[in-house]
Amino acid sequence: MKKKMNITILSCFLILLTSTIIRASELPTETVNSPNIVIIQMDDIGFDDFSINGNTISQTPNIDRLAESSIQFDNFYVPNVCSPTRASLLTGRDFWRTGVTGMHGGNDYLHKDEVTFAEVLQQNGYATGMWGKWHSGKSEGYWPWQRGFDEAFYAKLYHHYPSNGYLNGEKVSYDDKWSDAQIVDMAIDFMEAKSDQPFLAYVSSLSVHGDWEAPEEYIAKYRNQVETEDFATLLAMQEYADEQIGRLLDYIDNSDFSENTIVFFMSDNGPIRKGESDAEWDLRNNHQFIGSKSKNWKNGIKSPLYVKYKGKYTPQHIEKMCSINDIFPTVLELTNTENPIENPAIDGRSFKLALDGKEEELESHPIILAQWYPVREEENQFAPYKENEKDEYLFEDQKLALIRDDYKLMLNPSTEDNAPIAIDNVVLIDCKNDLLERENIASEHPELVSEMMQDLELWFEGIISAPHSFIRKEVYIGASETMDEVPSYLVYDGTGIINNSHSLDLEADQDVKLIYKLNVKSSGKYLLQLNTKSGINQTVAFDVKVGNNNYQLTLSSNQNNGSTSIVLPQDESLLLEISSPAKLEEMLTLNSLTFTFEESSEPINTTYEPIDENASNETKYLYQNLLEYRNQRVIFGHHFTEMLGASDASWSDDGSSEKSDVKTLVGDFPGVYGYDLGGNFRKYDDFITAAHLAYQRGGIITVSWHAMNMATEGTTYDLTGNPVQEILNRGTAYNTYISHLDSVASIFKIIDAPIIFRPLHENNGGWFWWGADTCTPEEYVELWKLTVDYLKETKGIHHLLYAYSPSKGEFDNRYPGDDYVDIIGTDMYGKTADYPDNFLEAVKRTVNFANTHYKIPALTEFGYSEGIFNSDNTKWYTENIINNLMQDEVASQITYALTWANRSETSYWVPINNDKYTDDFINFYNSPLTVFNEDLVDIYKNPNKMENRYEAELDINIPTEVDDEASEGLFSLLQTDDLLEWNSIVMPKEATFHANISYMNTSEENQYLSIFSNQNFMETVTLSPTNIWTEVPISIQLKKTENIVNLLAESDNIKIDYIEIGEEVKTDNDVTSTAPNIKQEIKLYPNPFENRISVRGLRSTYVEFTLLDNHGKIVYQKDCTLQQQEITLFIPSTLPSGIYFYKVTDQDVIHYGKAIKK
Secondary structure, eight states: OOOOOOOOOOOOOOOOOOOBOOOGGGSOTTSOSSOEEEEEEESSOOGGGSGGGTOSSOOOHHHHHHHHTSEEESSEEOOSSHHHHHHHHHHSSOGGGGTOOSSSTTTTOOOTTOOOHHHHHHHTTOEEEEEEOOOSOOSTTTSGGGTTOSEEEEEOTTOOSSEEEEETTEEEEETTOOHHHHHHHHHHHHHHHTTTSOEEEEEEOOTTOSSOOOOHHHHHHHHTTSSOHHHHHHHHHHHHHHHHHHHHHHHHHTSTTGGGEEEEEEESSOOOOOSOOHHHHHHHOTTOOSOOTTOSSHHHHBOOEEEEETTTOOOEEEOSOEEGGGHHHHHHHHTTOOOOTTSOOBSOOOOHHHHTTOGGGSOOOOEEEEOSSOOOSSOOTTSOOOTTGGGGOOGGGSOEEEEETTEEEEESOOOOTTOOOOBTTEEEEETTTOTTOOOOOGGGOHHHHHHHHHHHHHHHHHHHHSTTTTOOOOEEEOSSSSEEEEETTOOSEEESEEEOSSOEEEOTTSOOEEEEEEEESSOEEEEEEEEESSOOSSOEEEEEEETTEEEEEEEOTTOSEEEEEEEEOOEEEEEEEEEOSSOOSSOEEEEEEEEEEEEEOOOOOOSOOOSOTTOOHHHHHHHHHHHTTTTTOEEEEEETTTTOOSSSTTGGGTTOSSOOHHHHHHSSOBSEEEEEOTTTOTTHHHHHHHHHHHHHTTOEEEEEOOOOOTTTOOOTTOOOSOHHHHHHTTSHHHHHHHHHHHHHHHHHHHHOSOEEEEOSOSTTSSSSTTSTTTSOHHHHHHHHHHHHHIIIIISOOOSEEEEEOOBTTOOTTOOOOGGGOSEEEEEEEEOSTTHHHHHHHHHHHHHHHHHHTTOEEEEEEEEETTOGGGOSOTTHHIIIIITTGGGSTTGGGOOEEEEOOOOBTTBOSSOOTTOTTHHHHHHHHHSTTEEBGGGOOSTTSOOOOGGGOEEEEOOOBOOSSOOSGGGGOOOEEEEETTEEEEEOOOOSSOEEEEEEEEEEEOSSSOEEEEEEETTEEEEEEEEOOEEEEEEEEEEEEEOSSOOOEEEEESSTTEEEEEEEEEEEOOOSSOOOOEEEEEEEEOOEEEOOEESEEEEEOOOSSEEEEEEEETTSOEEEEEEEEOSSSEEEEEOOTTSOSEEEEEEEEETTEEEEEEEEEO
């Protein structure tokens, strides 16, 4: 294996996330089985808006009555705006973790992989319903009836009268009903219908969010009592909402299930000030708390929480601090419901102890609250997030609050009346003695400020590493094969646009481009329609691009919408681009896009697989393994590397197969071996021999074909005689061409190894008889298809991958089609000063075209025109490949790059004889971004993607009565009761030992088991189908000192009983050492963690973390302070790839596990 240069990478690798999880085994046994759960939530109503909390003008008698019969939480906190609060209520998680980063503009969408309490209860036999304000997504995949609710009424936001919205996907309107009344009616009907089973009812009032509205008779009651119409309307709205909630509470109290129903009541944030006078605002806020909605001061985050369980809970006040995150785990514990381990970990904790009268036993729990959107370089909070943008966020810029024990720390708080002045952007409040938050005591407690700031920053780092935080938006369509309306602001990326809360502005005099990322559930033809707020005085022709298909959509002058039919494949990650070639003369506001399903189509291929359905296994595996090199490393290739050479003019004729100018230079062969069939197959015996040896080395074979002119029998460059037309017209040239294809097939059958076949290349040039100057695009495509079909179908050659490779990344209209191409390549030579830029653009076009068609991208030929020896650039390889292609996000996806042959000392492409290009090529070879022959491991083996692999960790029991000192053999990894121990045991010598593995393969096909010893690959054994224990022999290389053996199986159909190690493999000189009857039972475990480690269920807030290598040597240690019960970290990037073990010491429990660093 080649030695690489040492590269030091500095990175922040330890990220602690704060979360905990509720397990069924932790649930108290005294919990009532399956009580009904009713959650009532009001909108934009403050703690002081209720008369029970001292408000002298509001009338909320029914909510007051509920509070008086409930357990009241006096320190219950929520995020400061609506959508984040709902995200935390539904998931029990800090809202930034859930994908919610704002109130509108798509930032209010709860990520599809988040799990709501409705889904968990639904799986536990609960009937689930919600009615009212949802505010967690309003397009396909995000509606409440798609997030765990059997029945859901999505009330249109801020439309109080008349009530309208969507009921389980159907648009509905209730012309004579106020929304709050309609919501309660639906909830009562649901409870009545579901009274024979446990139910969850989430009643989400629209009151008192603006615009403030109420029945006239209620407003009239207050007009003479207050100064403003706005305040009179607000008070009327509160009273009307209170009456509707009273109807709901009365129904429950009078029902047969009243004593098996738990009612929760809360708000979603503090009050918002609209049109009240100062005196009226003071009436609303009798406690004089600082702030309002959208602020992290107390008045923005303090909410009432009332919990009533008739006949079970005694009314009382709870002082212990709790938050909206706690509702989810509390509901789970109250209903005796397990949260499956695979669900995202919950940040909250259950407060059931307090409900049971054991408040003193409820542990304190920190609460962290954030401004609803992050402070970012992009000032528009609705602008789409860029890829990995969050990695640039600065902790010190964020607006955060941490409430812990008796103190509250605020970072970058808003400036408010009566608020204390921040010191270094920090305010520290004594929550116990300063209930109104009037004094900043940060300067008096610097150590406490420092400690709380560290905790807050640690939390923020965990947020940044969370998979759903601050990521781009995704659109789901086609699930129901009807019509999907997509809000325009769900744009994935774009230029010349301004994102708004409910729309998208296309700017005038700008290059406008919209990109949407679609998850298409059904292949078919769709009518795409753009819906605008109002047309503009200009006809706009939009270009629409889906994959490689282009359409045009026209929005006529002064029209509100325009449409066109497009074809969409079923695809989880399809980019739709909409652009305007002509600049807009005035701003255009786009409201939505609609996708109306018109007709189904055959599924469009969106998977990576060879075009030959009967391709040999090794050919399929080569294809799959090539895919793994995209965006990672590029495999270097050289044409005729061991058949032609320039370093010694005679070596290529001496019959040696181990010579190569590449190997002479760096000690290794290229990873890709290029060959050519030539015009008349001369020296094909040498070619076959060389190809066989390349295959045996584990190299990749690619073959081009400079075929002779089939009409004139001239060279490839003979453009006379209309050869393509003569072949297609079945003339004499056709018979000649078929005869040559027969020869090609015979050669390929003899080689009998996977081959990347590259016929008819550089077809867009004018120098070959199949090029652009001698045949039309249609004729070329027909010739290509004839070639592929004949080899594949007629001759039965099934170990070929077909590479299509025009020059300079120009594909245009000569592409043969996805059913006839495996690899998209380009041939790119040049020598002018602009070559690097042209080279980069050509490769990017190649990669983009390949990605669009789900093909493997490759640089099928490249180099300096006429040979590198003509170049003045002595760093040609590193500058053009390493510093140019491999630094570009797109171009770096190229899988292999093949340069031309070394023919002589005046015609070569790989440096020779220590010339001025040699050092650069050695640096190119040493780069971690390049791959040569020895770096290719198992290129023809099943890649067994990690999610499908099962690994055996060997626990080798040494016999107690063995005379031979080899009984001390093997380094073993013992796993007993989830605890790992390392035993270092010495062998008498380094040797290869015979072994037998007893296996069972319960599938109907051969399966494969890979054997590794000390992380070195030994062999892959074939395991035939069998339902009885069967032994298969293997060999294991063992060192004299420490050893570890790993088995890797490709599916869980494989079961291993034991491995038995016997005598040493015999040699001519020494057969003395043995290891008799070392036998070990084996269990296959699922794939370990990759690159990062996550441990849940920790009990303490302080743990010791230790990382060990595969010899049990400690390579990293850290003491960690946790806010909650999970630790997540990345394996340090400075450590080499390999197998690692971790140990987390948590009080008296030690958690062990395994991870792989890739």
